[in-house]
Amino acid sequence: MPYRLRMVTPSWLLLRGFMEALKGYRLADVPAIYGSFGYFPPEADR
Numbered sequence: 731m732p733y734r735l736r737m738v739t740p741s742w743l744l745l746r747g748f749m750e751a752l753k754g755y756r757l758a759d760v761p762a763i764y765g766s767f768g769y770f771p772p773e774a775d776r
Contacts, residue, residue, distance in 0.1 A: 744768070 748767050752760065 744767050748763065751763050751767075755763065
């Protein structure tokens, strides 16, 4: 039985893609990009 276990949820991987998608866009585009990813912050904070 492992003493420690690290789980990587799908939302954590989406966060990296989200940051890459923001490059080169304006602040007004952030809500549209955020909504297209379906990112769920509490799941990534696990």
